[in-house]
Amino acid sequence: METTKTFWLPEQASTFADAVDWAFGLYFWISLFFFALIIGLITYFVLRYARKRPEQMASGQMIHNTMLELSWTIIPLLIVMGLFFIGMRGYWHMRVAPSDAVTIDVVGRKWSWSFDYTQGFSNDTLVVPVHQPVRLRVTSTDVLHSFFIPAFRAKADVIPGRYHSLWFEATRTGVFPVLCTQYCGTNHSFMLSAVKVLEREEYDEWLKGAAEAAGGGGMTPAEFGATVYTKRGCNACHSPDGKPGIGPTWQGLWGKSRPLTNGSSVLADEAYIRQSILEPPTQVVAGFQPIMPPYKGIISDREIEAVIAYIQTLK
Amino acid sequence: MSAHAENINYFKASKGFMSWLVTVDHKRIGLMYLASILLFFITGGVYAGLFRLELWGPLPGFISPDTYNHLFTMHGVIMVFLVVVPGIPGALGNFLLPLQLGAKDLAFPKLNITSLYLYWIGAVIALFSLTQGRADSGWTFYAPYSLSQNPAVLWMLVAAFILGFSSILTGLNFIVTIHKMRAPGMTWFRMPLFVWALYATGIMQVFATPVLGITLLLLLMENFFRIGIFDPALGGDPLLMQHFFWFYSHPAVYIIVVPAFGVVSELIATFSRKDIFGYKFIAFSSVAITIIGFLVWGHHMFVSGQSEVADTIFSFLTFFTAVPSAIKVFNWTTTLYQGSIKLTTPMLYALQFLFNFTIGGLTGIVLGILSVDIHLHDTYFVVSHFHYVAMGSTMIAFIGGIYYWWPKMTGRMFNETWGRLAAVLVFLGFNLTFFAQLIMGSQGSPRRYYNYLTEFQIYHQISTAGIVVLALGLFMALFNLLISLKNGAIAPQNPWGARTLEWTHAETPPVLYNFTETPVVTQGPYEYPTEKV
Numbered sequence: 001m002e003t004t005k006t007f008w009l010p011e012q013a014s015t016f017a018d019a020v021d022w023a024f025g026l027y028f029w030i031s032l033f034f035f036a037l038i039i040g041l042i043t044y045f046v047l048r049y050a051r052k053r054p055e056q057m058a059s060g061q062m063i064h065n066t067m068l069e070l071s072w073t074i075i076p077l078l079i080v081m082g083l084f085f086i087g088m089r090g091y092w093h094m095r096v097a098p099s100d101a102v103t104i105d106v107v108g109r110k111w112s113w114s115f116d117y118t119q120g121f122s123n124d125t126l127v128v129p130v131h132q133p134v135r136l137r138v139t140s141t142d143v144l145h146s147f148f149i150p151a152f153r154a155k156a157d158v159i160p161g162r163y164h165s166l167w168f169e170a171t172r173t174g175v176f177p178v179l180c181t182q183y184c185g186t187n188h189s190f191m192l193s194a195v196k197v198l199e200r201e202e203y204d205e206w207l208k209g210a211a212e213a214a215g216g217g218g219m220t221p222a223e224f225g226a227t228v229y230t231k232r233g234c235n236a237c238h239s240p241d242g243k244p245g246i247g248p249t250w251q252g253l254w255g256k257s258r259p260l261t262n263g264s265s266v267l268a269d270e271a272y273i274r275q276s277i278l279e280p281p282t283q284v285v286a287g288f289q290p291i292m293p294p295y296k297g298i299i300s301d302r303e304i305e306a307v308i309a310y311i312q313t314l315k
Numbered sequence: 316m317s318a319h320a321e322n323i324n325y326f327k328a329s330k331g332f333m334s335w336l337v338t339v340d341h342k343r344i345g346l347m348y349l350a351s352i353l354l355f356f357i358t359g360g361v362y363a364g365l366f367r368l369e370l371w372g373p374l375p376g377f378i379s380p381d382t383y384n385h386l387f388t389m390h391g392v393i394m395v396f397l398v399v400v401p402g403i404p405g406a407l408g409n410f411l412l413p414l415q416l417g418a419k420d421l422a423f424p425k426l427n428i429t430s431l432y433l434y435w436i437g438a439v440i441a442l443f444s445l446t447q448g449r450a451d452s453g454w455t456f457y458a459p460y461s462l463s464q465n466p467a468v469l470w471m472l473v474a475a476f477i478l479g480f481s482s483i484l485t486g487l488n489f490i491v492t493i494h495k496m497r498a499p500g501m502t503w504f505r506m507p508l509f510v511w512a513l514y515a516t517g518i519m520q521v522f523a524t525p526v527l528g529i530t531l532l533l534l535l536m537e538n539f540f541r542i543g544i545f546d547p548a549l550g551g552d553p554l555l556m557q558h559f560f561w562f563y564s565h566p567a568v569y570i571i572v573v574p575a576f577g578v579v580s581e582l583i584a585t586f587s588r589k590d591i592f593g594y595k596f597i598a599f600s601s602v603a604i605t606i607i608g609f610l611v612w613g614h615h616m617f618v619s620g621q622s623e624v625a626d627t628i629f630s631f632l633t634f635f636t637a638v639p640s641a642i643k644v645f646n647w648t649t650t651l652y653q654g655s656i657k658l659t660t661p662m663l664y665a666l667q668f669l670f671n672f673t674i675g676g677l678t679g680i681v682l683g684i685l686s687v688d689i690h691l692h693d694t695y696f697v698v699s700h701f702h703y704v705a706m707g708s709t710m711i712a713f714i715g716g717i718y719y720w721w722p723k724m725t726g727r728m729f730n731e732t733w734g735r736l737a738a739v740l741v742f743l744g745f746n747l748t749f750f751a752q753l754i755m756g757s758q759g760s761p762r763r764y765y766n767y768l769t770e771f772q773i774y775h776q777i778s779t780a781g782i783v784v785l786a787l788g789l790f791m792a793l794f795n796l797l798i799s800l801k802n803g804a805i806a807p808q809n810p811w812g813a814r815t816l817e818w819t820h821a822e823t824p825p826v827l828y829n830f831t832e833t834p835v836v837t838q839g840p841y842e843y844p845t846e847k848v
Binding site: 081 | 381457460548553587588589594596617619626630634637641648651652657658669670677683684685686689692693754757759763766844845847
């Protein structure tokens, strides 16, 4: 396979790479032009106006030139505004995952990565299908890390106690390095993994095999979440089917705006659910009492993720 | 010339070790700053040399990962807090500000020596931390990693906290001096651009540094009392720490580079015998950059998890700092037009400043492009960009400034041939070291990596070879100056034919109170005659 690696940039293997590299390339030529212009002029002036006699004075004292000053203010301003828009467009595209994206949980810890699949197993390398948008929901169990796939031009900081996300769509099969780019201590530079991009059929087969191999009968997070729902006693107050209870029902909860007792409202997303489980008094839904006990230190991240997956199925 | 003590040059005005320790003379304080800063520049450089040597190969070499992490932390902390931040203002600013304004001293001479003592206390505590373990937090002290209760990190936080006060007091002193101590006729637009630069720097030191102090204090409190501020395990927010940190540390980049703008303006004017093109623009843009510089800290956090709206706004504002910097480069370049240019040693540093700063600025703009920054963030590209500014621009201008004012400070001329040769070696060594890092960075090599992918080895080797050339050049430059103290020709009052007061009205070396008579200023700082060629 021919490589797409260039002098400046690594090989390309995601749908972002083209746009990022195009912006980089455009900017490279613009900056090369200005660099050559400035260094060329300096060199010319230094040679042309070299002092030949010790007492020699300057041959002119130009200190203003309105046309020059206007042009070297306006032209760079227009260029950087153009660059801003190019960067903003590309960035917003990178930040909003398509609705058909497959979600995989990524947990960073000193000093390894864990990829948790919705089929109920974890893996130490990231395996994804080609031409399929994949959304990574990343979090850390200890300090800051940062998840970086150079070939995909994708990166996001991995923050303890928080979800952050990134997405990509691989454009070719192969194996590409995964690096940690936020300093995290002794083995920061050994916190490596790989992303393996497979054809769709190969991926499905791998998924099946891996799920079976992981045991647990291939329970999905949603199925696991349903067991957590009863095991942790959520069912005492929250109904899964819209029945009123001591706490709000989980049916139709996902993705809704939640009015809170303090008058504000919050979107029911992963962060909201996580926070509501760990520290319930911080966001009590209007019309309910702040009586739920905090689950901080009791429930595992794995269980929270499962509950989130379960709530997502309760449409 | 009378025989009064105040008319004797400042070296001879009083004698003995104690006379230096208790001095309130800004010139002596400047020289003591200079010696201290150069000492720490060498120390920080040795740390860099050691880990660059380790990076010659990708596999574990002669040091362990923990040692590597300690080395780059020490390099960063020393170079930022003990060298580039206090550097030009502490050494050159202290020495020159009253001389360039036509004043006897700074507004608060005792506060000035206090700043120096705080610098020394901070420095001693930073060194003391070495006895308490190995600080390994990086100079950025990101939480929660820096909250590991490593005693060495704690002492380092205390050191940086104290150094912050040194910086604040220097800035305050400079601002008041510039407002109140100008000689008769020294209007704002007759001030040399170096003074304008120190003024802008002073504003940032006074307004931004307290935020650093607060942040470091909060980190210390969190470490000692386990109250949740930045650590999520305690209910804190690690992004808050980053916001606080960069609210100081972005302006700090301008604290680092704006004084260099001032130095370079002086060098270019003198060695091309030209009035600076767009003087008012350079003067105001230094101040403008400091104000916009307060509003762009979030561009260090595009991948941190802050909101996309914030990312977009910070990116937008960041581009507005690019334009004034670009205009300054055009102004300096245009100043050379029709000049009478002499490539002395200081001028060679001024020209390599222009070369390096152009690269430093251009590589900064690409980091402001949101989509591209996602890829480049936390790679060697950022490391290189920062060094093109802090080392390639600030330290280069600093060295150029030391050479330029050396005759005034010491009364001796240095050897031009060795000076020029060293300047060329520094130029080659620096660019070899850091250009290689630009390439491996955009190829995706992360920073702070002890172990790296083998494909990056060639760039690391070029970089390590570069630092050897750089070190050779820097030591040559240093020895050339030191040797001149003994063997250099006696310097005349104004060897370069400059037009600012320290050259035209002050003796070489200056007398105790700078001027035997208060100068009366009747023209701008760069008014050179012209001639037909």
